[in-house]
Amino acid sequence: MASSDEARGRPRTGLKEGGVKRAHPLHLTLFGPPGSGKGTQANYLVEHFGIPQVSTGDLFRGEIKTATELGQRVKGYLDRGDLVPDEITLDLVRRRLEQPDCAKGVLFDGFPRTVAQARELDRMLRQAGRRMDHVLFVRVPEETLVSRMAGRLTCPTCSRTYHPELAPPENDLVCDNDGTPLVQREDDRPETARRRIKVYMDQTLPVLEHYRGQGVVSDIDGVGTIEEVRDRILQAIENGGDPPHAPRGSEEGART
Ligand SMILES: [Zn+2]
Numbered sequence: 200m201a202s203s204d205e206a207r208g209r210p211r212t213g214l215k216e217g218g219v220k221r222a223h224p225l226h227l228t229l230f231g232p233p234g235s236g237k238g239t240q241a242n243y244l245v246e247h248f249g250i251p252q253v254s255t256g257d258l259f260r261g262e263i264k265t266a267t268e269l270g271q272r273v274k275g276y277l278d279r280g281d282l283v284p285d286e287i288t289l290d291l292v293r294r295r296l297e298q299p300d301c302a303k304g305v306l307f308d309g310f311p312r313t314v315a316q317a318r319e320l321d322r323m324l325r326q327a328g329r330r331m332d333h334v335l336f337v338r339v340p341e342e343t344l345v346s347r348m349a350g351r352l353t354c355p356t357c358s359r360t361y362h363p364e365l366a367p368p369e370n371d372l373v374c375d376n377d378g379t380p381l382v383q384r385e386d387d388r389p390e391t392a393r394r395r396i397k398v399y400m401d402q403t404l405p406v407l408e409h410y411r412g413q414g415v416v417s418d419i420d421g422v423g424t425i426e427e428v429r430d431r432i433l434q435a436i437e438n439g440g441d442p443p444h445a446p447r448g449s450e451e452g453a454r455t
Contacts, residue, residue: 223332224250224301224302224303224304224305224329225248225250225303225304225332225333225436226304226305226307226324226329226330226331226332226333227244227248227250227304227305227306227307227332227333227334227335227436228306228307228308228310228311228331228333228334228335228410229241229244229306229307229308229335229337230334230335230336230337230403230406230407231336231337231338231339231419231421232339232344232395232396232399232400232403233344233348233386233392233395233396233399234339234343234344234345234347234348234351234392234396235337235338235339235344235421236337236339236347236365236366236421236425236428237337238359238360239365239366239425240337240425240428240429240432241306241308243425243429244306244432245306247433248303248304248306249303250301250303250304250305250306251298251300251301251305251306252305252306252307252308253292253295253296253301253305253306253307253308253310254307254308254309254310255283255288255291255292255309255310255312256308256309256358258288258291258292258295259273259277259283259291262291263277269287272287273287285313285315285316285319288310288316289316289319289320289323292310292320292323293323296323296324296327304329304332307320311406312402312406313402313405313406314405314406314408314409316406317406317409317410318409331410331413331415332415332436333415333417333435333436333439333440334407334410334415334416334417334440335416335417335419335432335435335436336403336407336416336417336418336419337419337421337428337432338418338419338420338421339421339422340422341393341396343422344392344396345389345392345393345396347362347365348387348389348392349387349388349389349392350362350363350364351383351384351387352368352372352381352382352383353381353382353383353384353387354374354376354377354379354381355379355382356374356376356377356379357374357376357377357379359374359375359376361374361381365425366425368381410440411440413440414439414440415439415440416440417432417435417436417438417439417440419431419432419435
């Protein structure tokens with residue numbers, strides 16, 4: 200625990216200004232169930248802190264594009280609907296972290312997905328003299344998630360999601376990134392949405408528990424406007440995570 204206490208006491212100045220001069224690189228992971236608005240907040244954080252977003256989905260797609268032997272293997276797993284083995288995923292992440300644009304830090308997205316991946320990432324960061332600084336968990340009650348998802352629109356090209364009220368595209372019904380017409384996914388229907396939320400939570404809670412032990416997790420109330428949630432996230436990054444080993448069993452529903 201000593202190292203975690205020491206880390207928590209380290210200066211956190213310079214976080215308020217965007218683009219930001221920081222004394223240390225910043226490593227963030229953002230967790231939030233489907234419909235939590237995590238993607239929108241991730242886009243903001245990347246811009247605000249001037250750090251790249253590292254998502255395993257992007258890494259897989261990038262590797263497939265290069266048409267390497269590894270890319271072929273990745274494509275095989277994805278085409279079969281299988282999980283890409285940790286060994287490959289972690290190797291891609293390791294190589295990504297060596298890129299110069301990661302020098303200021305990274306926002307991880309959709310990773311780590313398992314405790315085994317989290318442990319390996321800890322080791323990788325430690326070897327580079329770094330660490331996971333903040334893990335942000337955006338919490339939203341299930342009913343709110345389901346009704347948000349019912350209105351959601353997705354870009355079939357880049358998977359970015361929009362919502363007519365909460366996160367509208369700049370131009371009606373086309374993606375800001377690539378102009379593709381947006382669609383409502385089958386996945387976003389209420390029954391499917393509930394199942395996806397459950398799968399997400401079952402998968403994510405053990406990983407959160409892993410990071411709670413390090414005192415780097417902040418629970419973010421995800422109900423409110425994009426700006427309100429964004430401010431809570433920035434505040435949490437500035438203040439650091441909840442104390443290590445926070446009591447268990449409080450994962451469902453909003454925090455009081
Ligand atoms: Zn798009």
